[in-house]
Amino acid sequence: MALQPSDISSSNPTSLPWSRFAWLTMLATLLLISVGGLVTSRGAGLSVPDWPNSYGYSMYTFPISHWMGGILYEHSHRLLGVLVGVLTTVLAVGLWVRETSGRQRWLGVIVMTGVAGLLGRMGSWQVPIFITLAALAPVAMVWGLARFARDRQALRWLGVVAFAAVILQGTLGGLRVVWLADELGFVHGMLAQGFLVLICFIALLSGGWRNRVAPGSIAAPGLRRAWWLAVVLVVAQLGLGAAMRHRHAGLAVPDFPLAYGRVWPKTDATSLATYNRTRVEATAQRPIQSTDVILHMLHRSNAYLIAAIAAWLTFRTWRDAGRKTPAGRLTTVWLALVGIQIALGALTVWTGKSADIATLHMVTGALTLVVASAAAAAMARMCRVRPAFVEPYRRAGSGSPVWPG
Amino acid sequence: MIRTSVIVVATLAGGLAVYAAEISGKVSLKGTPPPERKIEFDAMCGKLHDKDVTTRHYVVSPDGGLANVFVYVKQAPAGKPASDKVPELDQVGCMYEPYVMGVMTNQLFKIKNSDPLMHNVHATPKATGNKEFNIGQPVKGMVKDHTFPSREVLVRFKCDVHPWMFAYVGVMDHPYFAVTDKDGKFKLPGGLPAGKYTVVAYHLKTHGTAEGLTQEIEVAEGDKREVNFTVELPGS
Secondary structure, X not given: OOOOHHHOOXXXXXXXXXXXXXXXXXXXHHHHXXXXXXXXXXXXXXXXXXXXXXXXXXXXXOOHHHOXXXXXXXXXXXXXHHHHHHHHXXXXXHXXXXXXXXXXXXXXXXXXXXXXXXXXXXXXXXXHHHHHHHHHXXXXXXXXXXXXXXXXXXXXXXXXXXXXXXXXXXXXXXXHHHOOOHHHHHXXXXXXXXHHHHHHHHHHHHOOHHHXXXXXXXXXXXXXXXXXXXXXXXXXXXXXXXHHHOOOOOOOOOOOOOEOOEOOOOXXXXXXXXXXXXXXXXXXXXXXXXXXXXXXXXXXXXXXXXXXXXXXXXXXXXXXHOOOOHHHHHHHHXXXXXXXXXXXXXXXXXXXXXXXXXXXXXXXXXXXXXXXXXXXXXXXXXXXXXXXXXXXXXXXXXXXXXXXX | OHHHHHHHHHHHHXXXXXXXXXXXXXXXXXXXXXXXXXXXXXXXXXOOOOOOOEOOOOOEOOOOEEOOOEEEEOOOOOOOOOOOOOOEEEEEOOEEEOOEEEEEOOOOEEEEEOOOOOEEEEEOOOOOOOOOEEEEEOOOOOEEEEOOOOOEEEEEEEOOOOOOOEEEEEEEOOOOEEEOOOOOEEEOOOOEOOEEEEEEEEOHHHHOOOOOEXXXXXXXXXXXXXXXXXXXXXXX
């Protein structure tokens, strides 16, 4: 496909202050995800039955003396959600102001700060507003991504996507409580992972990361595809994990590496009855169903697949891109994370799904996705010019392929 | 005239009580259940107990009687609740009491917080018509009245503030049900008309999604029947 002049922006997306602020936002998001993981691991998701209020109090004035048991985790999660919402708003507005001027600039600032200020009041009367804005958020996210796809220098559009995503995410979390909808918990958990990746990309791109990745330096399109496959497998793995967690059935298979003493456990009614009869749960958990066992085993199987592809990708990436390149370094980190993650998965089983270990497993999973996505993007940039596409440039005497940003 | 009517009604009612069947019995456990787990209370709830508390999956008396078994007649004519006393699910010492209880459909029962700390009450019924709910009871003495419109064995109640707190409520469309006591004994309310019935003994941990143990019985008016069950664990 020929390059269009409009594809190439003259603006420079690099801004170290905003990159640092995005990293700060990412750290806050990671903390938010961690506490969210504790909420689910400890079965505390509904310990505060109302939203946006907390036991009738404003979220901001809920007495600390009431932060007991599961409330401690759930209320902390809500407050951290507000913090991430504020940081995301500042980031989105900052990127917008940096890249726009005149009426467009002020219109964007007024809209985003106005919405954030309105929602930030967190009153129960605002629930319809939350729902309306959350319904509009996916449209804004698709629109923002489409605009960014047209101009990869315009990080403000990623800021818009993040701003819409944080509204959607907060609303999903709240509605999961007041609608008693477990399935929203699954979506809430998965969107959190995507949001973390998005903020990471804003931080990387605004930090000039793109300049450090030589475009088209590797003629290995298969490697690029393999990296994206790895990302898909990690997303699937996180999805399986989120589905297991949000079914609230506890640990469906209590042994590892075998499963109920077998390579693949039985899931007939008699076996399930035995599993349920012999486990002694100390918390309120739903009885195990065949779906729980199958999800658990798919999660394990996919982990083995990811481990295999991680080993192969490491070998190929180190060989083709070098260990010292951004992609090579990310690959090293990713391989380590995959190893740690598998160990944490085993520990989760061996500790009977200890809440802290299970949460650490979930958070490491989020980091695995972030690093895999960054590595895949780096490899896509390094590999994406096919020889057949490069040749015309080379023949024309340009020497090296030209790439937009 | 009124006095005569009262006497006639009382005599008839007394007669029904005398001649209607009564079913009682015991549920025993055969086999060794898995050991219960000690509940790890948080600091505030821990202060409410001076000794260890465990889970209550298998509460067995020295002679093998199994407590907390929900015993009921599978199909029985509708009637009034066996007692005028309003059933109560209490939160005391960061535990639900009782662990298993029964109510009739549309019978009002109370959910009470007797603890000097916050609880939430989260019911997770599955039967059509019985709605899931989650309410806060932050203050000692708070009471919530509730009814379930549909039959269900069993509805789970839980506290998400204290995840070790859970209990079960059986909902029947007739009054002929009971929960076994600490000795495994039960007595269904009197007044069951003569006829053929299926008595079910359902122990949540043992029977899970299965119906439970059943016995076919035929009772005549005035019968006093003893129906015993033995819950057998595999390998026993």
